[in-house]
Amino acid sequence: MEAELKGLLSDLQSLKDSLPDPSHRNSVDKIRARLEHLKLGNAQRSKIKDMSAEVVDSNPYSRLMALQRMGIVDNYERIREFSVAIVGIGGVGSVAAEMLTRCGIGRLLLYDYDKVELANMNRLFFRPEQVGMTKTDAAVQTLSDINPDVVLESYTLNIATVQGFETFMSSLKNKSFRPDKEGTGVDLVLSCVDNYEARMVVNQACNELNQTWMESGVSENAVSGHIQLLVPGETACFACAPPLGVVAGLLVQNTLKYLLKFGNVTPYLKEYILAKPARVAAARAKMEAEAFVEPECLHADNEWNISVVDDSDPHSNASSGALPEGLVHELPSADEFQKPPASAETTATPIDDLEDLRRQLDALNAD
Numbered sequence: 001m002e003a004e005l006k007g008l009l010s011d012l013q014s015l016k017d018s019l020p021d022p023s024h025r026n027s028v029d030k031i032r033a034r035l036e037h038l039k040l041g042n043a044q045r046s047k048i049k050d051m052s053a054e055v056v057d058s059n060p061y062s063r064l065m066a067l068q069r070m071g072i073v074d075n076y077e078r079i080r081e082f083s084v085a086i087v088g089i090g091g092v093g094s095v096a097a098e099m100l101t102r103c104g105i106g107r108l109l110l111y112d113y114d115k116v117e118l119a120n121m122n123r124l125f126f127r128p129e130q131v132g133m134t135k136t137d138a139a140v141q142t143l144s145d146i147n148p149d150v151v152l153e154s155y156t157l158n159i160a161t162v163q164g165f166e167t168f169m170s171s172l173k174n175k176s177f178r179p180d181k182e183g184t185g186v187d188l189v190l191s192c193v194d195n196y197e198a199r200m201v202v203n204q205a206c207n208e209l210n211q212t213w214m215e216s217g218v219s220e221n222a223v224s225g226h227i228q229l230l231v232p233g234e235t236a237c238f239a240c241a242p243p244l245g246v247v248a249g250l251l252v253q254n255t256l257k258y259l260l261k262f263g264n265v266t267p268y269l270k271e272y273i274l275a276k277p278a279r280v281a282a283a284r285a286k287m288e289a290e291a292f293v294e295p296e297c298l299h300a301d302n303e304w305n306i307s308v309v310d311d312s313d314p315h316s317n318a319s320s321g322a323l324p325e326g327l328v329h330e331l332p333s334a335d336e337f338q339k340p341p342a343s344a345e346t347t348a349t350p351i352d353d354l355e356d357l358r359r360q361l362d363a364l365n366a367d
């Protein structure tokens with residue numbers, strides 16, 4: 001079989017060389033790519049029953065099992081018990097699926113209604129010879145070659161249609177992979193879709209099933225993104241705390257500060273939305289309460305019972321740069337940079353300021 005394939009490939013090469021028309025040569029290239037895939041398919045490894053930590057070149061799990069030997073993970077092999085559903089097999093979903101497959105996840109459920117196009121080749125994962133296949137089928141083809149131990153399920157459907165939603169729900173509930181499992185049949189749903197409506201559908205399904213999920217998104221210029229953990233009953237759901245609403249709130253707050261000249265206008269603020277489960281938030285709130293010093297009120301009495309604190313002090317706990325629960329600054333808040341211009345009583349020389357700045361930059365780069 002191997003020798004026959006090699007012969008076919010070299011025959012195709014001579015045929016291609018003899019063709020004057022470039023479009024015919026392209027067609028020959030496509031056939032060659034399919035044959036190459038068949039050749040690779042023959043080299044596919046067989047399934048592995050138990051994950052071994054043995055450090056040999058032939059063990060695909062030796063580097064992962066090292067996490068256990070180094071004491072980072074108690075029992076890495078438990079990864080095989082988990083089912084993860086990935087909704088949207090595009091730029092984020094396909095690569096997340098490949099990473100989880102390489103990590104030896106037990107089962108992946110893949111959802112998308114689209115087909116592979118040549119226009120998708122700017123991204124990682126899909127290959128030109130898969131053009132025309134559904135994205136979920138093409139993903140199963142590639143992923144089963146990479147790691148045949150992973151149970152892969154392809155769902156070519158649109159979760160936003162009535163029928164698609166029903167199949168989506170019943171596939172999440174299906175427990176045939178692990179009948180003993182509590183809750184639904186999956187451990188986590190990853191939303192890797194590219195539009196608000198689809199996120200709301202995932203939100204609805206997960207709320208109805210009491211299913212923990214993670215939302216992800218990448219900005220159009222692909223230089224920033226967000227992830228958000230959603231635990232029904234513990235965190236706000238996606239409808240109640242969409243990233244768009246949070247960002248809009250921060251933007252309007254900054255606009256009012258700029259226009260009405262109060263507080264400190266934030267020059268640059270980039271947030272990762274990290275909504276934390278209530279229990280984590282409660283534990284942190286308790287820790288912070290112990291170290292919390294009541295900020296001095298500027299206007300203790302007002303008819304609206306609004307508590308106003310001075311945020312011109314850059315070290316105040318309650319500065320205007322304080323973020324709602326669940327948000328963290330990626331960079332230090334604007335307040336830390338907006339020290340008033342050096343006045344007469346400032347003893348720092350310009351050299352000290354430069355060194356301070358360099359230290360701050362080093363600290364940022366170290367992250």
Ligand SMILES: [Zn+2]
Nearest residue numbers: 236237239240
């Ligand atoms: Zn809600």
